Structures are given as C-alpha cells and as structure tokens.
Amino acid sequence: MSAATDVVRMPVPPVREREAIGLPGISAFFIGFFALIAGVALMVTPIVRNPDEPNLTVAVAGLLIVIGGVIGLRGLFTVAPGEARVLQFLGRYTGTVRKDGLRWANPFSTRAKVSTRIRNHETATLKVNDADGNPIEIAAVVVWQVDDTAKAMFAVDDFVRFVGIQAETAVRHIATSYPYDNHDEAGLSLRENADEITEKLSLEIAARVQAAGVHVIESRLTHLAYAPEIAHAMLQRQQAGAVVAARARIVEGAVGMVELALAKLAEQDVVELDEERKAAMVSNLLVVLCGDRSTQPVVNTGSLYH
Numbered sequence: 001m002s003a004a005t006d007v008v009r010m011p012v013p014p015v016r017e018r019e020a021i022g023l024p025g026i027s028a029f030f031i032g033f034f035a036l037i038a039g040v041a042l043m044v045t046p047i048v049r050n051p052d053e054p055n056l057t058v059a060v061a062g063l064l065i066v067i068g069g070v071i072g073l074r075g076l077f078t079v080a081p082g083e084a085r086v087l088q089f090l091g092r093y094t095g096t097v098r099k100d101g102l103r104w105a106n107p108f109s110t111r112a113k114v115s116t117r118i119r120n121h122e123t124a125t126l127k128v129n130d131a132d133g134n135p136i137e138i139a140a141v142v143v144w145q146v147d148d149t150a151k152a153m154f155a156v157d158d159f160v161r162f163v164g165i166q167a168e169t170a171v172r173h174i175a176t177s178y179p180y181d182n183h184d185e186a187g188l189s190l191r192e193n194a195d196e197i198t199e200k201l202s203l204e205i206a207a208r209v210q211a212a213g214v215h216v217i218e219s220r221l222t223h224l225a226y227a228p229e230i231a232h233a234m235l236q237r238q239q240a241g242a243v244v245a246a247r248a249r250i251v252e253g254a255v256g257m258v259e260l261a262l263a264k265l266a267e268q269d270v271v272e273l274d275e276e277r278k279a280a281m282v283s284n285l286l287v288v289l290c291g292d293r294s295t296q297p298v299v300n301t302g303s304l305y306h
Contacts, residue, residue, distance in 0.1 A: 010211035017150040017213070020087045020095025025076050025102025032073040039065030075107035082117040084149045096149045114149045118217065119160075123168045125223055130190065131179045135227035138175045138190070142167045142205055143217040151213025159212045166208040167219075174201050180226065190224055197221065258285045 042062025046055040078101070079085055085097045089109040097103050098116070105111070125139045144163055146152045152159040174197060175190065182189040188196055198220050206216040262278065 010208065013148075013151045013155040013211055013213070015093050015150045015154050017096050017148045020085075020097045020105055022095075022097060022103055022105040025078075025104050028072065028104030029076060029102070032069045032076075035065055035069030035072065039063065039067075039069055071107050073107075075104045076102060077105070077111050078102055082115065084114045084116050084146075085111045086114055086149050086153050087111055093150055093154065098149075112153060114146060114152060116146050116149070118143060118145045121164055121167055122222065123164075123171055126168065126172060126175070127227055128172050128175045130175060131177060134180055135229065136175065136180050136190070137223060137225050137227055138171060138221065139223035140167065140171045140201060140219055140221050142219045144209070145215050145217060146213060147215035148213030151211065156212045159214060162212050163209050163214055167205050170201060170204040170208055173204065180224075190221075194221065254285070258282050261285065 039062045042065060043059050044062075046058045077085065079097055079099065081100045083100070085103075085105075087094045087097065087105055087109045089106055094106070094109060096114075097105065097111075120141055120143055122141045123139050125137050127135060127137055130136050142163070146159070156162045178193075178197065179187075179189050181191050190197055201221070202216055202219040205219055209216065262281075
C-alpha cells in the first residue's frame, strides 16, 4: 500500500473507535423494572397506611425512584447482527457498541446506527482516455466494509457517498495511467494484465478510503472497452494483428513441410531435381500451403522442363 499512500495523502482522522462503557441489557432491565416496582410501592404505602396524614418524605422518595427507573430504562437499546451503535454524550464520542442483543448505556447519550455488513459499490461506466490518449469505457465493482465506526461517522460527512466518489476517482486514475493494449510492447496494459491492474486498483482505493474507517475487501473491473467512436478502428487493428500472426505461423509450418519434402525426395532418390526445379517446386508448395483458398491443379502432359 505504500506506493498508493505516497500518491494519496489523507488527513489523520480526529477519533478512533473504542469500546463503549455499558451493561448487559437484561441486567439493566431487571434493575430498572424492580426500581419502578419499589418506587410505586413507596409512593402508595404511606397513603394506604395513613390516608389522613401520609408520610410525604417516603412518597417523594418513591417518586424519585420511579423517575430514576424510567430514566434508567431509557438507556436500553438493541444491536442487530452486522450493526454497531456509535454513542455520543453532549456531542462527545464516548464509544461504540458492537456486541449484538439487548444492551444498556448512558440514557442521556445518543446512539447512531452504523452498518458493518459487507457492501458492494459498482461505479458507473466512465469514459476516460488511457495512457496512449485513446478514449475507453471502464467500470469497476468494489467490495467494502466499515472497519472503524468512529472514523466513518466523524471523519467524513457521508462515508457511503465518500466511498463511491473515491472509487470512481481511483478508477479514472488507473485508467489514465496504463494503456488499453500495449501492442506487444513491455509494460502493463488494462486488457492483458487484469490481475495486476485490479491489485493496484484495490490498493489505491484502500489508501483513499482508509481515513473514513473503511476496509476494501476486493475490487474488480467489470467493464473495459474502447469508446464507440474508435472501437471499429481498433477492432480492425486487432484483426490485422491476428491475421499477421496467423500468416506467420502458417508460413513457418509451410517452410518446414517443404524442407521435409525435399529431404525425403533426396533421401529416397525418387527424382533428381536441379536448383531451378527445386525453386519451382518450393514456390508451388508454398502457394498451396499458404493460400487461403483451395488451388486448382494443372496437369503437365509434357516433360519435366516443358
């Protein structure tokens, strides 16, 4: 990641995730429930025992216990699997709860939900120029997950949108850094070195989104093609290269077959040919073997030289 980090320098996040101070929810629920019962009992008992002159001190104490129980029960909240709760008290980050189930924390704190599930982001099909200046269309999919909830909440405004924009920026940068096809030259190309290019793309995206507490699991190119205005010309170039390569392979095989035929004729002493007739024979064999259409044989009814 060092190469990508040298290019992309993100600021240091203001906070990092830490575990919040809290209690298991079941214990807190029973404590609050019994507090409510005890408070109500203290409020009712003086009135029942002495309706004319109730003990107001005991009744007020019971009322305060009821209020405390209600406030304590407000601290209960649930955490679903694949989810975390980011706690804030008076605007200050106090910790994150990741353990799922019923939990309890400071009832006066705010509890924001943050999904920690694995997500996909597919970029739109982008039209950019490659390293050779050719317009191409490119798109990618990024698999990512929130790794630090504090960074995701407080380092950026919207971490989901942030990941999307940074992913598209990285795709554009990678597309402009390498040619679509290197045409048998040294170096990486987008079409021929997909594994190396996707690895570099993953590293660059990871470097760009690490400030938001996001972990990039994988990224892959999902679309790669020349732009429509030059696609036909580039297709003709690729076809011409394929035809040249095929012809070279055919000629190489034909020369080998001609050499074998001449060697067999000389070895078995079938016919003796001078240099001129050998050249004619080689020419005829190459025409037959290298032609892309079937040849029409001509039967010589005269002598070998006429």
